[in-house]
Amino acid sequence: MSPNMVNKVYQQHSNALPGPDDITREVLSNGMIVLSRSNFNSPTLSIKGYLHSGSLCDPDEKLGLSYLTAHGLMTGTEEHDLQSLYNEIESVGAQLGFSSGTLTTSFSAHCLSEDLELILGLIAESLRKPTFPEKEFNRQKNQVLTALAIRAQDTSAMAALLFDQMIYHDHPFERPEEGFVNTVQMLERDDLVDFYHRTYGPNQMVISIVGALEPARAVESVRSVFEDWQNKNQETLPEVPEMLPLQKTSQKSISIPGKFQADIVMGSLGPHRLSPDYQALRLGNNILGEFGMMGRLGESVREKRGLAYYAYSSLSATKGPGAWEMIAGVNPANTKKTIRLIREDIKKFVSEPVTAQELEDTKSYFLGRMPLSLESNSGVAISLLNLEHFDLGLNYFLDYPQQIQAISAEEILHASQKYLDPDRLAIAVAGP
Amino acid sequence: MTRSTHYYKLPNGLTVHLKEIHTAPIISNWMWYRVGSRNEIPGITGISHWVEHMQFKGTEKFPAGYLDREVSRFGGVLNAMTHLDWTTYFETLPAHVFEIGLEAEADRMMKSPFNKREVNRERTVIISEREGNENEPLFLLGEAIQMAAFSEHPYRYEVIGLKEDLKTMTRDDLYQHYQRYYQPGNAVLSIAGDFDITSMMEKIENNFSEIPPDVEFQTAIPEDPPLEVEKRVTVSGPGETSYVQIGYRAPSASNRDFFTLTVLDSLLTGPSSLNMFGSGGTSNKTSRLYRALVESEISVSCHGSLQATKDPYLYSIYLTVHPEHTPEEVLKAVDDEISYVLDSPVAQKEIERAVKQAKALFAYSSENISNQAFWLGYTEMFDTYDWFENYIDHLSEITPEDVLDVARSYLNPDNRVVGFYIPEQG
Numbered sequence: 001m002s003p004n005m006v007n008k009v010y011q012q013h014s015n016a017l018p019g020p021d022d023i024t025r026e027v028l029s030n031g032m033i034v035l036s037r038s039n040f041n042s043p044t045l046s047i048k049g050y051l052h053s054g055s056l057c058d059p060d061e062k063l064g065l066s067y068l069t070a071h072g073l074m075t076g077t078e079e080h081d082l083q084s085l086y087n088e089i090e091s092v093g094a095q096l097g098f099s100s101g102t103l104t105t106s107f108s109a110h111c112l113s114e115d116l117e118l119i120l121g122l123i124a125e126s127l128r129k130p131t132f133p134e135k136e137f138n139r140q141k142n143q144v145l146t147a148l149a150i151r152a153q154d155t156s157a158m159a160a161l162l163f164d165q166m167i168y169h170d171h172p173f174e175r176p177e178e179g180f181v182n183t184v185q186m187l188e189r190d191d192l193v194d195f196y197h198r199t200y201g202p203n204q205m206v207i208s209i210v211g212a213l214e215p216a217r218a219v220e221s222v223r224s225v226f227e228d229w230q231n232k233n234q235e236t237l238p239e240v241p242e243m244l245p246l247q248k249t250s251q252k253s254i255s256i257p258g259k260f261q262a263d264i265v266m267g268s269l270g271p272h273r274l275s276p277d278y279q280a281l282r283l284g285n286n287i288l289g290e291f292g293m294m295g296r297l298g299e300s301v302r303e304k305r306g307l308a309y310y311a312y313s314s315l316s317a318t319k320g321p322g323a324w325e326m327i328a329g330v331n332p333a334n335t336k337k338t339i340r341l342i343r344e345d346i347k348k349f350v351s352e353p354v355t356a357q358e359l360e361d362t363k364s365y366f367l368g369r370m371p372l373s374l375e376s377n378s379g380v381a382i383s384l385l386n387l388e389h390f391d392l393g394l395n396y397f398l399d400y401p402q403q404i405q406a407i408s409a410e411e412i413l414h415a416s417q418k419y420l421d422p423d424r425l426a427i428a429v430a431g432p
Numbered sequence: 433m434t435r436s437t438h439y440y441k442l443p444n445g446l447t448v449h450l451k452e453i454h455t456a457p458i459i460s461n462w463m464w465y466r467v468g469s470r471n472e473i474p475g476i477t478g479i480s481h482w483v484e485h486m487q488f489k490g491t492e493k494f495p496a497g498y499l500d501r502e503v504s505r506f507g508g509v510l511n512a513m514t515h516l517d518w519t520t521y522f523e524t525l526p527a528h529v530f531e532i533g534l535e536a537e538a539d540r541m542m543k544s545p546f547n548k549r550e551v552n553r554e555r556t557v558i559i560s561e562r563e564g565n566e567n568e569p570l571f572l573l574g575e576a577i578q579m580a581a582f583s584e585h586p587y588r589y590e591v592i593g594l595k596e597d598l599k600t601m602t603r604d605d606l607y608q609h610y611q612r613y614y615q616p617g618n619a620v621l622s623i624a625g626d627f628d629i630t631s632m633m634e635k636i637e638n639n640f641s642e643i644p645p646d647v648e649f650q651t652a653i654p655e656d657p658p659l660e661v662e663k664r665v666t667v668s669g670p671g672e673t674s675y676v677q678i679g680y681r682a683p684s685a686s687n688r689d690f691f692t693l694t695v696l697d698s699l700l701t702g703p704s705s706l707n708m709f710g711s712g713g714t715s716n717k718t719s720r721l722y723r724a725l726v727e728s729e730i731s732v733s734c735h736g737s738l739q740a741t742k743d744p745y746l747y748s749i750y751l752t753v754h755p756e757h758t759p760e761e762v763l764k765a766v767d768d769e770i771s772y773v774l775d776s777p778v779a780q781k782e783i784e785r786a787v788k789q790a791k792a793l794f795a796y797s798s799e800n801i802s803n804q805a806f807w808l809g810y811t812e813m814f815d816t817y818d819w820f821e822n823y824i825d826h827l828s829e830i831t832p833e834d835v836l837d838v839a840r841s842y843l844n845p846d847n848r849v850v851g852f853y854i855p856e857q858g
Contacts, residue, residue, distance in 0.1 A: 093792025258670030368507025
């Protein structure tokens with residue numbers, strides 16, 4: 001079937017895709033944004049959201065502060081201690097958790113729709129009235145320290161960390177949100193309290209509720225627990241600096257003795273999410289290391305030579321410089337050979353346009369995937385948050401096929417050449 | 433989850449299980465075979481999983497890469513998994529093109545060539561997969577526990593197989609295994625999604641009816657005697673974190689005790705999601721072991737795992753040891769909690785809570801079409817679909833006395849293997 005045909009089918013089912021007719025968007029008087037969409041297929045809800053606080057605000061010597069603050073929200077509030085809070089949630093089979101990234105602190109919950117008010121109430125309570133009990137703080141700090149000890153043994157996590165340090169040298173994105181052992185050890189309970197008061201607040205906070213409910217109920221429920229929340233002291237997140245691309249290829253390794261497999265992460269900076277190159281690069285990345293059995297990389301490293309169980313590429317784009325990574329897990333004896341193969345693939349990829357067949361296939365893939373990614377409530381809830389976070393507009397899903405169809409092989413080539421250069425790569429390896 | 437399903441058999445023995453769901457223009461198609469590590473013997477451990485890999489190498493009709501490419505072209509998802517009792521292949525696709533998956537499954541049921549060169553190329557891929565697993569302390573510990581927990585039954589081996597077997601198995605071993613187990617009478621086709629049953633039955637008839645019925649074969653799976661005494665295993669390796677895994681011999685999924693043990697697991701380590709796809713699950717901070725061990729900082733985390741299997745397998749409890757404590761101290765704290773369960777009946781209210789949790793987890797699973805198709809076939813691998821439909825009812829019937837009885841039968845030290853992972857840098 002041709003992409004045109006796929007396009008037609010896509011249009012026929014476009015009523016299943018979120019659009020301005022069925023997404024409710026409401027801005028509360030305190031600056032909070034509520035998004036909602038109904039889906040009565042199962043009696044469940046997905047509730048997700050974020051606010052503008054993150055590890056970008058962490059001082060270097062206290063990296064991990066934002067992470068521990070987010071994880072500390074549910075350890076005690078003015079109304080519940082940890083056990084009674086989780087008892088409310090677990091007794092109804094619901095789930096609620098907070099986490100922190102570089103630019104946002106987010107939450108995610110799912111529950112039966114009959115429990116909306118309960119769970120929303122607990123989200124509001126955790127965000128508005130956390131007490132950060134000392135005893136829970138100490139326990140949590142120890143849990144993070146153990147997680148960091150486990151991370152130090154994880155070849156894929158360590159290769160990824162090293163890669164970030166290479167492409168984002170001296171840029172805030174080189175720092176892992178969870179911090180390092182020495183920075184987490186520096187943290188005191190009062191740091192969390194201070195961080196909370198400085199960076200948490202409702203201004204431009206977004207909440208998305210999708211599932212078996214009328215959007216009006218979603219908006220009213222959010223209003224009743226959040227609209228009187230204010231924080232006049234809430235700081236604005238610092239601007240994300242730009243980053244210059246690498247000038248030459250460099251390779252670094254971390255030795256983790258006793259391991260059986262080495263992990264390779266190589267690549268370079270990627271685009272900003274709102275870059276005009278983004279969609280072309282997304283298609284290009286799919287051809288390079290995703291499509292079918294991990295694209296061209298899967299074909300050359302796994303299928304043709306049997307060197308690895310996984311060899312793929314990944315493009316991550318956010319606000320600020322993104323990353324374009326090629327990833328493989330190999331026997332340590334094959335590390336050099338695999339790096340050489342991936343480099344050859346990159347070289348070819350930026351030297352000649354993708355074939356007409358590849359282009360057609362990848363377009364079909366992205367058009368066909370949309371209904372699948374929007375199948376579950378959580379899939380829709382995430383998509384709504386992305387629309388808001390990147391200001392994509394409520395028509396995004398409806399306009400999407402045209403955007404994808406318009407991309408040419410030359411555009412992919414030119415965009416890729418801007419970011420990927422086989423002579424300017426960061427290569428990170430972690431293994432025995 | 434109460435929509436009716438359609439269940440029947442083709443004359444060649446293929447079991448078909450269908451469910452119409454019209455919430456999204458998607459169809460999920462699953463082909464199940466009753467073969468997994470349960471059907472392996474020393475010398476060919478890991479063979480079922482390797483056969484699964486070979487099923488992606490193409491046939492005369494659909495050459496290598498065809499299925500990956502076609503499914504991807506329409507934004508679909510495909511994959512395969514091999515487990516203790518089963519191997520499954522699935523494709524979830526936009527409804528109008530779903531037949532791509534159906535045709536390929538019919539074709540590769542008996543027509544994969546198992547080319548020798550491809551077999552050898554895949555050998556290094558699978559060894560690489562195993563080496564990735566070997567990087568994980570809990571894989572190494574789990575493998576040692578399985579080996580100690582079973583002396584005869586093939587559950588003794590990890591699904592991926594022993595490295596020495598992966599190095600020596602031949603193309604003919606693999607092809608023989610494939611021919612033996614990939615037959616319509618040993619398979620279940622489960623499909624859920626946006627179709628109508630009558631036309632789907634026609635499509636299935638067109639694709640599968642010409643496959644010849646089974647050549648009979650017999651499989652004798654050796655049984656394992658009860659453990660009788662506690663066993664201990666210690667694995668050491670890199671890192672600075674210690675882990676404890678306690679594996680109790682557990683009932684098979686069709687045994688009524690299995691449901692009671694599910695409730696017990698929920699009380700001890702928190703409710704486990706039955707879903708393999710999509711959302712599900714809840715935290716476990718109010719569970720007994722979390723409170724006794726994690727809150728008191730003896731361990732850093734804990735969770736439980738009870739798997740629905742055809743033969744009795746293991747109920748495992750996993751704990752990450754707090755850096756200031758020892759695995760022995762963790763074990764003692766677990767035993768204190770378990771002896772509490774053995775001594776005093778749990779409150780009816782606690783059971784009711786576990787049932788409410790299970791109901792919520794079930795509701796989440798109905799959000800996702802792939803998950804529903806999964807259940808239509810999965811339950812056939814160890815019992816029947818009734819198992820799934822009656823699951824909540826079975827849980828609801830459980831009394832505090834049942835919980836006490838099952839705890840006494842299964843959670844005693846003579847019925848378990850205790851494993852410690854001791855870091856070399858610790």
